[in-house]
Amino acid sequence: MRKPRLMTPGPAPVPEDVLLELARPVIHHRSAEAKQVIVDAIAGLKEVFQTANDVLIFTASGTGAAEAAIINTVPRGKKAIVLNAGVFAERWVKVCKPYGIEAVSLDTEWGQAVDPAQVESALKQHPDAVMVIGTLSETSTGTGHPVDAIGKIVARTAAVFMVDGISGVGAMECRTDAWGIDLLVVGSQKALMLPPGLSFVSVSPKAWAAIDACPTACFYFDMKLARKKMAEFDTPFTPAHTLILALTASLKRMKAEGIENIWARHKLMSEACQAGVTALGLELFSARPAEGLTVFRVPEGLKDSQIRNALFDRFGITTVGGQDRLKGKIVRIGHMGYMDELDVISGLAALEMVLADLGFTVKPGQAVTAAQQVLIGQRAKMPAG
Amino acid sequence: MRKPRLMTPGPAPVPEDVLLELARPVIHHRSAEAKQVIVDAIAGLKEVFQTANDVLIFTASGTGAAEAAIINTVPRGKKAIVLNAGVFAERWVKVCKPYGIEAVSLDTEWGQAVDPAQVESALKQHPDAVMVIGTLSETSTGTGHPVDAIGKIVARTAAVFMVDGISGVGAMECRTDAWGIDLLVVGSQKALMLPPGLSFVSVSPKAWAAIDACPTACFYFDMKLARKKMAEFDTPFTPAHTLILALTASLKRMKAEGIENIWARHKLMSEACQAGVTALGLELFSARPAEGLTVFRVPEGLKDSQIRNALFDRFGITTVGGQDRLKGKIVRIGHMGYMDELDVISGLAALEMVLADLGFTVKPGQAVTAAQQVLIGQRAKMPAG
Numbered sequence: 024m025r026k027p028r029l030m031t032p033g034p035a036p037v038p039e040d041v042l043l044e045l046a047r048p049v050i051h052h053r054s055a056e057a058k059q060v061i062v063d064a065i066a067g068l069k070e071v072f073q074t075a076n077d078v079l080i081f082t083a084s085g086t087g088a089a090e091a092a093i094i095n096t097v098p099r100g101k102k103a104i105v106l107n108a109g110v111f112a113e114r115w116v117k118v119c120k121p122y123g124i125e126a127v128s129l130d131t132e133w134g135q136a137v138d139p140a141q142v143e144s145a146l147k148q149h150p151d152a153v154m155v156i157g158t159l160s161e162t163s164t165g166t167g168h169p170v171d172a173i174g175k176i177v178a179r180t181a182a183v184f185m186v187d188g189i190s191g192v193g194a195m196e197c198r199t200d201a202w203g204i205d206l207l208v209v210g211s212q213k214a215l216m217l218p219p220g221l222s223f224v225s226v227s228p229k230a231w232a233a234i235d236a237c238p239t240a241c242f243y244f245d246m247k248l249a250r251k252k253m254a255e256f257d258t259p260f261t262p263a264h265t266l267i268l269a270l271t272a273s274l275k276r277m278k279a280e281g282i283e284n285i286w287a288r289h290k291l292m293s294e295a296c297q298a299g300v301t302a303l304g305l306e307l308f309s310a311r312p313a314e315g316l317t318v319f320r321v322p323e324g325l326k327d328s329q330i331r332n333a334l335f336d337r338f339g340i341t342t343v344g345g346q347d348r349l350k351g352k353i354v355r356i357g358h359m360g361y362m363d364e365l366d367v368i369s370g371l372a373a374l375e376m377v378l379a380d381l382g383f384t385v386k387p388g389q390a391v392t393a394a395q396q397v398l399i400g401q402r403a404k405m406p407a408g
Numbered sequence: 409m410r411k412p413r414l415m416t417p418g419p420a421p422v423p424e425d426v427l428l429e430l431a432r433p434v435i436h437h438r439s440a441e442a443k444q445v446i447v448d449a450i451a452g453l454k455e456v457f458q459t460a461n462d463v464l465i466f467t468a469s470g471t472g473a474a475e476a477a478i479i480n481t482v483p484r485g486k487k488a489i490v491l492n493a494g495v496f497a498e499r500w501v502k503v504c505k506p507y508g509i510e511a512v513s514l515d516t517e518w519g520q521a522v523d524p525a526q527v528e529s530a531l532k533q534h535p536d537a538v539m540v541i542g543t544l545s546e547t548s549t550g551t552g553h554p555v556d557a558i559g560k561i562v563a564r565t566a567a568v569f570m571v572d573g574i575s576g577v578g579a580m581e582c583r584t585d586a587w588g589i590d591l592l593v594v595g596s597q598k599a600l601m602l603p604p605g606l607s608f609v610s611v612s613p614k615a616w617a618a619i620d621a622c623p624t625a626c627f628y629f630d631m632k633l634a635r636k637k638m639a640e641f642d643t644p645f646t647p648a649h650t651l652i653l654a655l656t657a658s659l660k661r662m663k664a665e666g667i668e669n670i671w672a673r674h675k676l677m678s679e680a681c682q683a684g685v686t687a688l689g690l691e692l693f694s695a696r697p698a699e700g701l702t703v704f705r706v707p708e709g710l711k712d713s714q715i716r717n718a719l720f721d722r723f724g725i726t727t728v729g730g731q732d733r734l735k736g737k738i739v740r741i742g743h744m745g746y747m748d749e750l751d752v753i754s755g756l757a758a759l760e761m762v763l764a765d766l767g768f769t770v771k772p773g774q775a776v777t778a779a780q781q782v783l784i785g786q787r788a789k790m791p792a793g
Binding site: 027029031033034035036037042043045046047048049050051052053054082083084085086087090117118120121122210212218219220238239240241242243244245259260261262263264265266341343 | 412414416418419420421422427428430431432433434435436437438439467468469470471472475502503505506507595597603604605623624625626627628629630644645646647648649650651726728
């Protein structure tokens with residue numbers, strides 16, 4: 024027997040009852056029933072995003088929604104400052120190119136958090152920047168960035184603050200309106216506990232003003248068109264409404280647990296996983312870990328594939344390695360969405376055994392014990408059943 | 409009791425076993441298991457599309473894939489001839505605008521089929537056209553266009569022939585390679601018997617040459633990037649792989665039935681539905697009906713909403729009305745994908761009763777009888793169970 028255990032930082036596990044929603048007969052996307060689904064989905068997303076702003080739904084991966092946010096806001100020939108500290112931030116630099124947007128890449132060492140003071144000086148150096156693009160959780164390095172502090176800085180300027188919250192939202196604190204996030208981009212397959220295929224953008228009045236001033240650069244991702252349709256709880260093109268229906272089920276679970284409790288649960292799982300990993304003598308990669316995943320450096324003498332393959336072959340645990348310049352150097356363990364403390368404990372127990380099998384010096388139980396020490400006495404709520 | 413009966417020209421019903429595939433636990437999209445799913449999906453799609461060309465998978469509505477095909481092929485400032493005979497063809501004119509592509513709209517009266525001779529003279533008038541955009545089945549009017557004849561004409565020129573097969577492929581004969589279709593665009597939620605959320609583009613060597621010569625105009629829909637990834641049975645961004653997994657199940661059904669039999673079944677359902685509708689004294693809207701739907705004019709003295717609401721309220725049948733300038737003037741009944749002759753008979757029986765209830769002179773059984781007369785003696789294969 025090999026039970027599948029998806030411990031990747033997206034896609035993340037989907038609750039069984041949400042999966043069953045996907046098996047319901049397809050309905051027409053312009054029926055009254057489908058409109059009610061959109062109404063419910065938008066209300067739930069606003070709660071999770073902590074925003075009163077408009078929320079648009081795209082049938083696309085998170086990258087598509089991020090592209091929409093960028094190219095609808097920044098006109099050809101204008102500037103966007105990208106807070107670049109990993110693979111995903113770098114992707115937003117690449118998005119700018121074909122649209123003739125000048126991307127000012129503010130580079131931070133991978134694994135380090137973006138320094139808000141640097142953002143402040145970059146904005147002074149580029150007062151003509153239309154947009155600042157930040158990341159809540161940079162999944163490629165497992166780093167959480169101080170979006171709250173950066174938001175305050177950007178809010179004092181004319182620039183629109185876009186945040187890639189694709190893997191972060193729902194897995195760590197994110198207060199869209201309180202933090203001054205003008206465009207929050209989120210994916211379905213992470214802490215929202217859905218399969219991939221949908222993405223979302225929340226849009227502040229400040230962002231809408233910039234979008235209205237920006238010549239339309241695309242068709243499928245045209246946010247002005249999407250706003251018009253969303254006012255009637257509709258989408259411009261046939262959406263993946265099977266996924267939207269399932270989304271309402273996962274949002275119902277999230278509402279029952281409460282967003283503050285969800286954040287607390289992820290924080291706790293994250294601290295427990297970090298404690299376990301470091302108790303094994305492994306080194307955390309990130310100086311400021313995100314809360315939906317834990318990333319450690321591959322120890323001397325081992326290959327990442329040895330660890331990852333052994334986790335999969337023996338325990339059915341899927342993890343991911345490093346991307347780009349981090350290929351072979353790190354292992355990334357996801358604990359976001361439909362995950363609880365015992366999933367983390369199981370993962371750590373498996374890691375201990377696998378490392379021991381590979382000849383790495385491990386005292387059985389040390390990671391699990393360290394994690395338990397974090398968890399004992401805590402009262403994080405479990406996902407509603 | 410009101411059994412749901414989805415008789416819209418997309419989304420169309422999804423077989424029960426395919427729906428259940430959607431409820432399977434999510435797997436990681438870069439695992440060996442996921443790659444095998446892509447291998448199977450591509451092989452099945454090539455069979456359905458009747459092509460040996462590359463096939464790309466996009467997580468997007470059909471509109472997204474069509475936009476990809478257009479903007480990856482036609483450079484800014486260059487020309488595309490759009491064979492414009494309905495709402496969907498008109499959409500491709502609109503796609504061109506933000507990308508600075510000059511759309512030459514070759515207008516045909518709605519409900520009429522495009523005349524290949526006109527395409528020939530347009531190509532002579534615009535020898536610099538990079539692309540000709542045709543439609544297999546224009547869902548807004550229920551018209552099938554002579555894509556085979558048009559393909560032969562375009563093939564003699566330097567222009568790339570793109571066909572919007574979003575609602576047509578699988579519901580009517582389409583031989584991509586034999587007909588000279590360079591870019592075939594298909595959606596998941598029609599005759600492929602899946603929920604919405606995926607779309608596909610097949611790409612001929614002639615199209616690839618044009619794409620390679622065209623400056624990259626986008627990121628998410630970058631086909632050069634998609635080709636690179638598809639060579640490794642991967643996608644550039646996290647795909648809606650729950651849908652791709654379900655796609656392999658629907659493609660397996662299609663393989664078991666055989667594409668020629670599938671076309672024959674749709675042709676038969678289409679002829680039966682047309683016979684039934686005309687037997688009621690209703691007028692078909694299209695001069696050259698497509699085979700995945702039947703469109704009739706709303707009879708004098710009735711409103712389309714009266715007919716459609718009664719079909720839904722009494723029998724759970726969802727149909728659609730007209731769009732744009734056809735709003736209120738037509739009713740569109742879908743019979744594509746997971747549909748058989750008895751579904752058409754049921755739909756016609758319901759239409760008879762509803763029209764009678766609305767005071768329209770109907771002799772009970774006349775539509776059903778006319779349809780049966782078409783069906784008796786025919787041996788169209790049913791979908792494999």
